[in-house]
Amino acid sequence: MGEKRAYKFRKPGGGRKKLKPEYDAEKNLKEQMDAAVALYDSEMSLQAIGDELGLNPIKVRKLLITAGVYESEVAEKVKNTFEEY
Numbered sequence: 001m002g003e004k005r006a007y008k009f010r011k012p013g014g015g016r017k018k019l020k021p022e023y024d025a026e027k028n029l030k031e032q033m034d035a036a037v038a039l040y041d042s043e044m045s046l047q048a049i050g051d052e053l054g055l056n057p058i059k060v061r062k063l064l065i066t067a068g069v070y071e072s073e074v075a076e077k078v079k080n081t082f083e084e085y
Contacts, residue, residue, distance in 0.1 A: 029063075036063045040070070 032053065039049045046064075050057040064070030065078065 033063045033067050036060050037067050037069050040064055 032055070035053055036049055036055075039052060044052070046057040046060050049055075050060045053060065055063075061070060061075075065075045
């Protein structure tokens with residue numbers, strides 16, 4: 001047959017490279033939340049904030065609820081349910 005090739009050891013830390021090494025989901029969420037809160041404090045509607053940030057108004061509401069700024073009966077139920085778990 002043929003000669004066997006010598007085993008080639010792998011380098012530590014190898015593997016697939018990250019497609020977006022600078023991507024940080026937590027940082028992006030914080031930036032979106034801060035921007036939404038600032039616009040909400042200037043008394044803009046959820047729709048207007050969504051248009052400004054390029055987000056769905058429902059996502060804007062979710063960000064504001066997470067930040068603890070937006071309050072409604074439904075938001076209170078969601079917050080209580082989240083705290084139970």
